[in-house]
Amino acid sequence: MIRRIEDIKERIKCGRAVVLTQPEISRMLEERGEVSLKDVDVVTTATRAVMSGTYAVLSFPLAAPGSFIRASSARINGVPAWPGPCPNERLGMIDLMVYGTSHSIYQPEYGGGHLFRELVEGGEAVVEAESEDGKVIERSIRLEEIPYARIFSTRNAFKNYVAFVNPRSLPLKSIFSRIEFPPHLAAATVSGCGQINPVKNDPYLETIGIGTRILLNGAQGFVVGTGTRSLPTRPNLLGLADMHQMDPEYMGGFLTSAGPECIGSWAVPIPVLNETILNAILQQDRDIPLTIMDVNVRQKIGKSSYGDVWDSVDLRVR
Structure with a gap:
C-alpha cells in the first residue's frame, strides 16, 4: 500500500487524519503488537540538542x-560577527553573520547560542563595529530593531x-563533555534522541526535502536541503527560520569543557506514505545501533543501542 501526500493533506483538511507523536505510535505498537498504514497518517518527530x-x-x-563607509569587523556582546558581502556603502546599515559556537572576548563562558536566546527573549545587546575608514561605532539593540534576523544551519538534526x-590516561577538554572527559573509560557521553529523531523516522528522506515545513526553535521554518557532511547512510539537514517567531525555551547556549556551544530544536512532521517509512517509525530505541567512539581520534571502539541510554531511565535534570 502506497499513499500520496495529497491524500493525507485532504484527510487533514477534512479533519479525518490521524496524527500521532512518535512516542504515541510506539505505545500503540507495544499495546497492539502491530501497527499498519491504516492506523496513522502523520507522525510528529523532534530533536533538541547542542547544534554546532x-x-x-x-x-x-x-x-x-x-556616518561610515562600510564595516570591516564587529562584535555583539563581545561575540565576533562577520560583515556580509554586501558593502552597504554609506547607508549606515550592517549585515552580520554570527556563529552559534563563537565565544565572547569579554566572557569566556558566553557564546553565540547565549546571544541568540537573549535576543529572542527581548534582551538588549551591545553592537561594536569598526569601519574601513577606522571609525568605531557602538549602539545597543533589541531583536525588534533588527528587521532581518534568521537562524540558519550548516548541519543539524x-x-x-x-x-x-x-x-x-589523561582527562580531555571536549565539546562532547560538560566537564573534562575523565580518562580510562570512566564515563561516556551520548548524542542523539533515538526513536523520536526526525531523520531516523524518514531515513531515506522520502518526505523531508527542500521546502519541507518544520519548527525551528518553535518558529515555522523550512528545510533547504541536506547539510554539510551529510551522507546517504547518515544524513543531516540544513534549515532556516525567522528569529522573531522563535521561542527561547527551545534554544540557548550550553557550556562544555571546551567552551560555549549552541542549543537548537527541530520538529518535523512525517507523512506515513509507505511501509518503508512506517517500519522506520516503528523502530524502537533498543533496535537503533549506537556506535561508541574514542573521542581523541573519532574511531569506533564498540557498539551499543539507544535502548541502553533512553529505556527505563529517569529523565529529570538535577
Whole structure:
C-alpha cells in the first residue's frame, strides 16, 4: 500500500487524519503488537540538542547614513560577527553573520547560542563595529530593531549520532563533555534522541526535502536541503527560520569543557506514505545501533543501542 501526500493533506483538511507523536505510535505498537498504514497518517518527530552547525544572519541600521563607509569587523556582546558581502556603502546599515559556537572576548563562558536566546527573549545587546575608514561605532539593540534576523544551519538534526569515551590516561577538554572527559573509560557521553529523531523516522528522506515545513526553535521554518557532511547512510539537514517567531525555551547556549556551544530544536512532521517509512517509525530505541567512539581520534571502539541510554531511565535534570 502506497499513499500520496495529497491524500493525507485532504484527510487533514477534512479533519479525518490521524496524527500521532512518535512516542504515541510506539505505545500503540507495544499495546497492539502491530501497527499498519491504516492506523496513522502523520507522525510528529523532534530533536533538541547542542547544534554546532548553527549561525544567525542579522541586518539592521547601525548609524546614520553617511556616518561610515562600510564595516570591516564587529562584535555583539563581545561575540565576533562577520560583515556580509554586501558593502552597504554609506547607508549606515550592517549585515552580520554570527556563529552559534563563537565565544565572547569579554566572557569566556558566553557564546553565540547565549546571544541568540537573549535576543529572542527581548534582551538588549551591545553592537561594536569598526569601519574601513577606522571609525568605531557602538549602539545597543533589541531583536525588534533588527528587521532581518534568521537562524540558519550548516548541519543539524543528524540521523542520531554516537557515544564518546576517553580511553587514554589523561582527562580531555571536549565539546562532547560538560566537564573534562575523565580518562580510562570512566564515563561516556551520548548524542542523539533515538526513536523520536526526525531523520531516523524518514531515513531515506522520502518526505523531508527542500521546502519541507518544520519548527525551528518553535518558529515555522523550512528545510533547504541536506547539510554539510551529510551522507546517504547518515544524513543531516540544513534549515532556516525567522528569529522573531522563535521561542527561547527551545534554544540557548550550553557550556562544555571546551567552551560555549549552541542549543537548537527541530520538529518535523512525517507523512506515513509507505511501509518503508512506517517500519522506520516503528523502530524502537533498543533496535537503533549506537556506535561508541574514542573521542581523541573519532574511531569506533564498540557498539551499543539507544535502548541502553533512553529505556527505563529517569529523565529529570538535577
